[in-house]
Amino acid sequence: MKRKARHSDRESAGLGPRDWTFETAARVERARRPRPLRSRPRKRAAGARPAAPHRYAEVAQPRAWRGPLVIPGRSQVKALAPRVAGLLAVAFWAWLALWVSFSDAYYVSRVEVLGNEFLPAEHLVEQAGVPEGYHIFFVNPVAVRARLLALPGVREAEVRCRLPGRVTLRVVERKPVLQWRVGAEQFWVDEEGVLFPAAGALAEAVTVVEVDRAAREPGERVGADLVRGVQELAALLPEVAEFEYSQAHGLAFRMADGTRVFLGTEELAYRVQVLKRLLAELGTRGSSASEIHLEYRYPVVRP
Template identity: 40%
Template sequence: MTAARGTGHRTRTAAASAGRRPRAGTHRTSRSQARGAMRSYSTTAAGTGHLRVHRLTRARWRFLLPKVCAWVLLLAAAGLLAYMFISADFYVWDVEVEGARWVRGQDLLQAAGLEGLSIFYADPVVITRRLESLPQIARAEVTCDLPARVRVLVTERTPAAVWQNHGVQYWVDQEGVLFPRLGELENPLIIVEQDGPARAAGDRVEARVVEAAGRLAELIPGVRIVGYSSADGLFFDIPQGYRVLTRPERDMEAVAAALQALLDKLSREGISARVLDLRYESRAYWR
């Protein structure tokens, strides 16, 4: 009984052992396969997750990059604008003047209102209008360039004579425009207005008076001062000691010829006179 019991026990143990080993082996094989499957799944899952993250990052950059570039450009433009309006390099402190003989660049700078002005506020049309409002400027052309360059091409009025009114002298051009004396003329013709109102630079006088006085100075030697009054017309003194009267509407060549004929008559006949009146075409008078 004992032996049998022991044999039976060993038989069951062997059989049990034999029966359990395959199951144990099967269990171990399944566990290994499971572990491999898990590793494979984990690896695949990790790779897929990494790919998803990578794709998500690229998508975000594609979305954000234009906005980032736009902000960078906006900030750069704002900085550039701030620099251009703050920096002294873009403010006008001088002008380049061409065509000027008498007018100074500093006078034009102040008259145009450009001194210390930002180049971005310099309007050539407005500047041209301001400069042409000056009596001494007939025409002006203005160009503005960065950073702060202003060029002015001017056409000055040309003085034909000096116009004296109530003791004040101006220059006057052939159009009869009075403007300030900007220098000294060599042996100028002076027209002295006797009975007119007080004048100012920019006023206009009769252009025919200026033209007639100029022709007299050309045709009659020694005439450099011509008087004018609205009542008596033009008058001037000649070296022979006579005062001559005439009118600006007359032909000055005819006046010069009549004067010479009258001087010859007075000299030939020994007539003494002080005033020679040539205001009328029909006849010359003396007294």
């Protein structure tokens, strides 16, 4: 019976034995299936009203997602990791920049001065040029130190910036060892021979009056050898509180009786001994002198 059915199918499809294939068999099988009956739409009479829609009309339902659920694999995660890390880094640096720009901890709120004894702290802060409210990242310690060293009375300076908003100025002032007077101007002199403005009167300090100069500027040098010579004379002649200085005659002083003694600037200890012998000899003779010149090779006594 099966063979007869197959032969009848071939004959109905108009195919010979050689034309029968799996594709034609599937086509024949689909043709043998019963088709569903389709009702034709009824014709509406002329002039008839269309039927009203049913009160329970069907509502279109949202179409459900039928796509596959994609789970990222390990390779995709590795590919996205650098991008995510870059975005996090950009966000962090942006937040840090905003915090540094607007945080009060990064603005100067205090300027501390250390090591000053003669110079006022207000004068040092003004010279440093670091006002309060200035951003601490814009403070240049090298430039601030250079401005402090421009002061003649400052020998060394150090600038440090710390958080929160703190700037420390540490200075080493020049120590005055002499008082130097030129005309009406009063200066102090340190052991290096640097002149700087006097901040008052020094107790038990020797004064040197420069007689052949009209003016001096702070920061000028008179020479460390000259300063040591004056200190040596002050130790040898403690009764003398004021010396004179000139380029022509060097150091000089007036004795209690008004006699002017010129010592020069070299071999001061030897010349002081010569002066003492001359004074003793003049005392034995009962004579006096108005000027004694010891800056030359041989002493000169002028009555």
